[in-house]
Amino acid sequence: MSRDEMRRDRLAQFVDLARIYRKWTRQQTAQALGREPSKVVPESGNPKLDLMVGLADALDWEVGDVAEGIWRDEAHKYDEVKELAERGFAQLDREAIEAHRAGEYRRMAELARALFVAAQTGAERATAANRLAGACDGLGRYTKSLGAIQRGLAEPGVPAQARVMLEANLANAHYTLWHLVESRAVANSLVERFAARAPHGRTERVIQAFGHYVRGQSERRLIDTDPLSATDHAEHARSDLRVASLSYTALAKEYDDASYAGIGNTCEGALIECEAALGVVDPLVAAERISAGLEQVVDVAAYPPGDWLESHGWWAVFGCNVALRGLSGPELHRFMAIFSNKASEIAERTENWSMRERAFTFEYLRRQRMHESLEQPVVWNLDDDDIRTVAGTMGRFPSFRETGWRILETARSLQPA
Numbered sequence: 552m553s554r555d556e557m558r559r560d561r562l563a564q565f566v567d568l569a570r571i572y573r574k575w576t577r578q579q580t581a582q583a584l585g586r587e588p589s590k591v592v593p594e595s596g597n598p599k600l601d602l603m604v605g606l607a608d609a610l611d612w613e614v615g616d617v618a619e620g621i622w623r624d625e626a627h628k629y630d631e632v633k634e635l636a637e638r639g640f641a642q643l644d645r646e647a648i649e650a651h652r653a654g655e656y657r658r659m660a661e662l663a664r665a666l667f668v669a670a671q672t673g674a675e676r677a678t679a680a681n682r683l684a685g686a687c688d689g690l691g692r693y694t695k696s697l698g699a700i701q702r703g704l705a706e707p708g709v710p711a712q713a714r715v716m717l718e719a720n721l722a723n724a725h726y727t728l729w730h731l732v733e734s735r736a737v738a739n740s741l742v743e744r745f746a747a748r749a750p751h752g753r754t755e756r757v758i759q760a761f762g763h764y765v766r767g768q769s770e771r772r773l774i775d776t777d778p779l780s781a782t783d784h785a786e787h788a789r790s791d792l793r794v795a796s797l798s799y800t801a802l803a804k805e806y807d808d809a810s811y812a813g814i815g816n817t818c819e820g821a822l823i824e825c826e827a828a829l830g831v832v833d834p835l836v837a838a839e840r841i842s843a844g845l846e847q848v849v850d851v852a853a854y855p856p857g858d859w860l861e862s863h864g865w866w867a868v869f870g871c872n873v874a875l876r877g878l879s880g881p882e883l884h885r886f887m888a889i890f891s892n893k894a895s896e897i898a899e900r901t902e903n904w905s906m907r908e909r910a911f912t913f914e915y916l917r918r919q920r921m922h923e924s925l926e927q928p929v930v931w932n933l934d935d936d937d938i939r940t941v942a943g944t945m946g947r948f949p950s951f952r953e954t955g956w957r958i959l960e961t962a963r964s965l966q967p968a
């Protein structure tokens with residue numbers, strides 16, 4: 552069967568499903584979908600957008616879910632994955648871990664799909680989901696990563712340690728997508744898990760530290776999104792981030808792991824932001840401290856990608872927050888230019904989509920402030936690479952889409968052909 556024939560059959564199934572769901576006759580179905588009864592399903596098997604929207608409305612589905620159902624993996628791709636799965640679950644899992652360490656996230660996603668085919672128990676399917684989540688996270692597909700984690704947590708018979716790892720990844724996925732109430736709640740459950748007993752071994756100690764880290768970072772972001780309780784959020788964030796910083800610093804020394812040290816450094820930068828928000832440190836002093844810390848990465852291209860460079864990028868993000876909340880006039884524009892530019896440079900060097908979102912948002916806000924204070928027009932000059940990055944960021948962060956459209960419209964980047 553050809554691809555067109557398979558898609559046509561799937562599309563016909565969707566039309567029948569909509570008919571049965573709505574209790575329509577075939578004539579009523581065709582009328583609702585804006586088609587002649589004999590021409591509801593096109594011969595090509597490729598529906599036009601209005602038909603996709605009509606099916607989604609009829610089924611109470613999202614348009615993207617209908618599209619995914621029609622254009623899901625073809626049979627020959629399934630055969631390739633099935634052949635890959637013959638290597639066995641254990642071998643595939645080792646290869647997936649190696650791909651993650653090497654930053655080969657597309658390869659890791661392919662291996663994760665094969666892991667699902669090879670899996671025979673709920674625990675193995677949960678592991679496959681966790682590997683797929685890691686691949687999607689590495690590719691910046693955070694919504695898909697969240698879905699994979701939720702899929703893994705729904706599996707029965709998952710060992711306690713594997714489940715808690717999934718929960719830690721769930722907290723991080725929510726945090727990355729700015730689901731702050733959810734990320735704080737999941738992270739809180741991780742912290743409370745060890746309230747009654749001390750963590751045992753390296754894994755549990757890392758999870759405990761990570762729980763404080765995500766809970767603290769969620770509270771820090773809530774300073775802006777819930778301004779009526781800003782002081783409470785800043786206090787809670789400072790408390791958690793202090794614990795996380797101490798924990799990661801200790802783990803780094805004990806296990807000689809630079810990645811832990813990098814996360815600890817990120818906590819230290821976030822603490823400066825929290826102390827400025829609380830008035831413990833003057834905002835100008837806080838901005839200068841962050842600027843001094845970034846002097847280590849003057850030449851970003853010469854700095855190796857990794858946890859430490861990413862940490863410096865987050866310092867730049869924290870600096871932007873400090874400047875926006877506490878500075879004005881020339882000092883605001885000077886520090887915002889420094890910090891937003893550095894965040895953008897590091898985001899590109901590390902290919903970090905979450906940091907790209909912050910960098911574009913801050914640059915947009917900086918230009919808006921300049922427009923308001925100097926009564927100058929907001930001007931953006933975006934090349935094709937910039938436009939591609941804005942588009943990719945809009946796809947990954949629904950909350951950024953409005954800002955992204957404003958950036959593109961201000962720059963007049965998209966002109967009719």
